[in-house]
Amino acid sequence: MRVSGIVQGVGFRPFVHGLAGQLGLAGFVGNDESGVVIEAEGAAPALDALLAALQDRPPALALVTGVAATDMPVRGDTAFAIAASSARGRRATLVPADTATCAECVAELRDAADRRYRHPFITCTNCGPRFTIVTGVPYDRAATTMAGFPMCAACAAEYHDPADRRFHAQPVCCPGCGPTLRLVDATGRELSGEPVTAAARLLAGGGVLAVKGLGGYHLAASAGHERAVAELRARKHREDKPFAVLAPDLDAAGTLGEVGPAEAAQLSSRRAPIVLLRRRPGAPLATAVAPGNDHVGVLLPYTPVHHLLLDDLAAPIVLTSGNVSDEPIAHLDDDAVTRLAGIADAFLTHDRPIRTRADDSVLRVVAGRAYPIRRSRGYTPEPLRIGVVAGEPVLGCGAELKNTFCVLRGAEAFPSHHVGDLENAETLRAYLDGIEHLGRLLDVTPAVLAHDLHPEYLSTKYALARAEAEPGLRLVGVQHHHAHLAACLAENGEAGPAIGIACDGLGYGPDGVLWGGEVFAVSLTGFRRLAHLEPVPLPGGATAIRQPWRMAAAWLHATGTDPAGLAVVARNGPLWTQVERLLGSGVDVPVTTSAGRLFDAVAALVGVRDRVNYEGQAAVELEQAASAVGECDGYAVRLDGELIRVGDLVRAVVADLRADTPAPVIAARFHAGLHDALVAAAVSAAADTGLDVVALSGGVFQNIRLLQGVSRRLTEAGLRVLVHSRVPCNDGGISLGQVAVAAATIS
Known part of the structure; x- marks a missing residue:
């Protein structure tokens, strides 16, 4: 039998060994370049039972993509063994993803009588580092960054005992043979005290700590400590973008944000992603954790070090990528010290190398399903x-x-x-x-x-x-x-054709225009553009992305709307005049149909934000403003051939501004008007083409109010809607x- 998929490093050989023993089978199981190979002989019903189990109830961390069986002559084996790994042909085996520390290991971590009590690298076949430490395949210890840590006799005995939970667990180790945790300052000088206890004391006192994790370094601060979080934000040069918060357990997570059954399942899953939760009023978090944001990203401990830190601190901590501004997360020790020395007061580090950096994954729960924002650690590869x-x-x-x-x-x-x-x-x-x-x-x-x-x-x-x-x-x-x-x-396992609605920031169109608000007839083999937002200038090019007020000026200019008396004009003074002259000249001004830039324009018009410090900030805050208002009628938008005349939205926004309509009401009416317009264009396209499936994608559909509004109305129109659930939109x-x-x- 050949088993393919994620079947190495997940306890598959011990599983087969135990099952074969129960069924009275002889033979062997081993890893090779293609996955797991099994030779088993015995009574036919027992062989059938083994085949069924491989497919129907493999180990929890396994992903079986195929089982192929071939009859062969009986060899007369009398026992069942685990064979040495081999790799002779083209490699086709799959490497498992990193997995959060399992409940059994956490229990041992906290058991003062256990030989791995407070061992920062406790792991077993069911949990721990995988992809981030793998250097090659087959997945054996020699092909990981644990190769430099020979097992002691006690660990080797567990590793070779088929009845042990650590049977063939490649990263297995103990305090006597595993990596060493240290707390050092920026010069590499070791600080006194037990490393985790001293690190927790530093956090409690308002310090900033760099922590070496599975896929790189994080920066940590006590999440309720106003000065510490503000200092971390200032040192990291991250003005507004929210920080994630590591909570000790589900109960603690529930004090920070609204945790329903689906959110709880994601938080406590083996993947341990950051889950965006609606923030609870009065949550014990520093203002600087997520300034101006009504959601908070929460995750639970997924390494032994996380558990130990939070056990000692007894409070949530900010846990954000160990980098400055938009650099990648630091994962090499020397590089981390060089890049983070000006941010962290101390480094909680160790000597197990990280082969591949991997940021934390991020998702929201929409209609009970995961809606990925970032797919990384815990999912890859x-x-x-x-x-x-x-x-x-x-x-x-x-x-x-x-x-x-x-x-x-x-x-x-x-x-x-x-x-x-x-x-x-x-x-x-x-x-x-x-x-x-x-x-x-x-x-x-x-x-x-x-x-x-x-x-x-x-x-x-x-x-x-x-x-x-x-x-x-x-x-x-x-x-x-x-x-x-x-x-x-x-x-979604479909090839099309379908109607597609793509809404995002900017994407290069074949006509040289920067697209971003499109309705297609689309399949995997091609597309035909059926409708799009009306084009508008992008004054200043990339500068307009960082300064949404420029898009407000562009839309007012494009719609012939008099800007006199609008607050956005007064706030931007002489610069507004310069941009108006640029728009009037028509020289060196690219054109875009971007839905993202339309959100920027409306956000600036209603006074939500003129300038952004991270991508999509204006749109995020406009959605939050709308959340204060329930369902409402939207502004009317005309469909003019292939043009979706969203300039009508801008005119209506200005009219409401001049009527002193509150910003949240305008934001809600804008959202409703836009999703009505997109739905109308898609329904018209479906009628013209005879298609009844609509796919939704593009970064603007991270806006859940827009996503749900479009999805609901398309469904009501009798169309089947496809959205993302496995990769980000x-x-x-x-x-x-x-x-x-x-x-x-x-x-």
């Missing part, structure tokens, strides 16, 4: 089956912002961990290293590179340069919004769409 098969390996190079890359091997797509914004050399190096490492683990050399059409994206430049350097590599350019919608189709999902399009196009 698990494959997705997307209903399209690549005849040759495909690499999707991803987008510029929120970059991920994706490898399609046969029927399995492997989205990468979150790389980040490809806007600096350090992130680009992480991107290149990630592509090389995942390719080596999967034993894949791509034959096809799928890339965005934008010529200035670093991911596009990478694809073009690699194709030039490696003759024979094929290039497939995929339009940005086609990739968004293809990702939504693919993760934002640019983090682009690479999956790229490989799906490429595979469908070249097959």
Whole structure:
């Protein structure tokens, strides 16, 4: 029997060994380059029972993608053994994702009589580091960063005992043979006291701590300590973007935000993502944790060090990526000290290397289902089956912002961990290293590179340069919004055709216009643009993204609306006049149909925000303003051929402003008007094409009020709606769409 999927490093061999013993079977089980191989002999009913168990009830962390059985001559074995690993052919086995510390290990961690009491690296077959420590396959200790820590006799006895929970657990160790935890200052000088206890004392006193985790360093501060969190924000140069909060348990999480059954299931899952919760009034959090935000990102401890820290501190802590501004998370010790020395007062670190950095995953719960914002630690490198098969390996190079890359091997797509914004050399190096490492683990050399059409994206430049350097590599350019919608189709196992609504910030259109509010007839093999938001100037180019008031000026200019007396004009004084002159000249002003920039314009008009400190901030705060108002009628919007005349929304917003209508009411009417307009355009397109499925994608659909409004009304119109649940609707999902399009196009 050959078992494929995520079957190494998840207790599969011990599971088979135990089951074979119960069934009275002889033979062996081992790892090889393709997964798990089993030779079993015995009574036919027992063999059938083993086959059924492999498929129907594998270990909890396993993901079985195939079981193939072949009859062979009886060898006459009398016992069942675990064989040594082998790797002779092309590697096809899958590497498991990192997994939160299991309940059994947490219990031992807190048991003063256990030999691993307060051991910061306690782990077993059911939990602990996987992808972030793997250096090669098959997944054995020698192919991890634990290779430098030989097991002591006691750990080796557990490792080789089929009845033990640590049987063939590759990262197994104890205080006598495992990595060592230290608390040091920025110069590397070791600080006195037991490391975790001293670190908790530093946090309680208002200090900032760098903590080495599974996929990199985090920065921590006591979440209720006003001065400490404000200091962390100032040192990290992160003005407004919310921090995540690590809560000790579900009860503590419930004091910070609203935790329903679905949120509780996600928080306590083995993946341990950050879950965005509606913040509870009076939550014991410093103001600077999430300034101006009515949600808070909460996660539960997923490493032994987290549990120990929170046990000692007995309070939630901020836990944010160990970086400055938009740099990638630090994961190498020397680099972390260099980059974080000006932020952290001390470093809680250890000597187990991190092979691959991986940020925490982030999601919301929408209609009882996970709605990913960032797919990374805990998920990567698990494959997705997307209903399209690549005849040759495909690499999707991803987008510029929120970059991920994706490898399609046969029927399995492997989205990468979150790389980040490809806007600096350090992130680009992480991107290149990630592509090389995942390719080596999967034993894949791509034959096809799928890339965005934008010529200035670093991911596009990478694809073009690699194709030039490696003759024979094929290039497939995929339009940005086609990739968004293809990702939504693919993760739902559909190829189209369907109606697609893509709403995001900016994506390069084939006509040279920066698209971002589009209605398509779309399939994996192509798209036809049926409708779009009316185009508007983007004054100052990228500057307009950081300064939403510029989009307000652009929309007022485009609609011929008199700006006299509007507060946004007064707030921006002489700069407003300069932008008006620029708009009037029509020189060097790109044009966009972006839904994201429309949100920016309305946010500035109603006084929510003129300038942003992180991507999407104005839209987030406009959605929050609308949340104070229930369901309401929206502003009317005309459909004019292929144009969705959202300038009508701007005119209506200004009219309400002049009538002294409260900003939350305007925000709610704007949301309702926009989703009504998008639904009307999609329903019209469905009638014209005869299609009855609508896919929703693009970063603007992180706006849950908009997502739910559009979904509900489309459903009421008798259409079937597809949304994301496995990859983000934002640019983090682009690479999956790229490989799906490429595979469908070249097959």
